[in-house]
Amino acid sequence: MVDVSPRPAQPDIRRALIDAAATILAESGPDGLSTRQLAREVGVSTSAVYTYFGGMDDLVRAMAYEGFARLNSALTASAGSADPVADVVRLGRIYRENALRHRHLYAVMFGGSALAGFSLTDEDRAHGLYTLDLLVKAVERCVRAGRFRDGDATLVAHELWMSIHGIVTLEIGGYLFQPYDADTCFDAQVCTLLVGSGDDLDLARASIALAGAGPAAEEPAA
Numbered sequence: 001m002v003d004v005s006p007r008p009a010q011p012d013i014r015r016a017l018i019d020a021a022a023t024i025l026a027e028s029g030p031d032g033l034s035t036r037q038l039a040r041e042v043g044v045s046t047s048a049v050y051t052y053f054g055g056m057d058d059l060v061r062a063m064a065y066e067g068f069a070r071l072n073s074a075l076t077a078s079a080g081s082a083d084p085v086a087d088v089v090r091l092g093r094i095y096r097e098n099a100l101r102h103r104h105l106y107a108v109m110f111g112g113s114a115l116a117g118f119s120l121t122d123e124d125r126a127h128g129l130y131t132l133d134l135l136v137k138a139v140e141r142c143v144r145a146g147r148f149r150d151g152d153a154t155l156v157a158h159e160l161w162m163s164i165h166g167i168v169t170l171e172i173g174g175y176l177f178q179p180y181d182a183d184t185c186f187d188a189q190v191c192t193l194l195v196g197s198g199d200d201l202d203l204a205r206a207s208i209a210l211a212g213a214g215p216a217a218e219e220p221a222a
Helices: 009-030 034-044 046-052 056-076 084-101 103-109 124-142 153-172 182-196 202-208
Strands: none
Touching: 009 034, 009 046, 009 056, 009 103, 034 046, 056 084, 056 103, 056 124, 084 103, 084 124, 084 153, 084 182, 084 202, 103 153, 124 153, 153 182, 182 202
């Protein structure tokens, strides 16, 4: 007797569909993303798209959620140190590295023209805020250590995030060149943000150096 029961979902196929869909969106725009094209790219039947996702809006939502999940995994893999300011800088570097490595998902995470014709709810857009938790805690440690002035740690974390997001967006778009390339702009902007939060300039520069260098100059993965 032939077994016609549904095949169980396979995480590797789901991940492949998400990555392929994000790549298609980035390279061909919303009009290029169809179940047929997506299935062809992954090497599965069109019904697989509906097996793993209820429809295209659900697929786009899954792309955004997956992007934030990968970001959170990268951030949580970073162990804290005795220098909370260096930890803040390190989290910023990880954010940048993750965006470059998963740049197609990064575009979906924050909506924009890449999602024209698809729908993300306000709840979907607020979903990724949980990835700021580690940064908020690092900022609180900076305050307790006397490096940052007392204030709203969540607001400071948002200010840091918005600034680094802007640099990363310009870098991915290819708008940062010598002599003010992405590494130079990143370190200069982070230093300004640290000092603006109350840190001493020399201590801020030392913490930036302690946090390590930026991402290696290599072709990032999709």
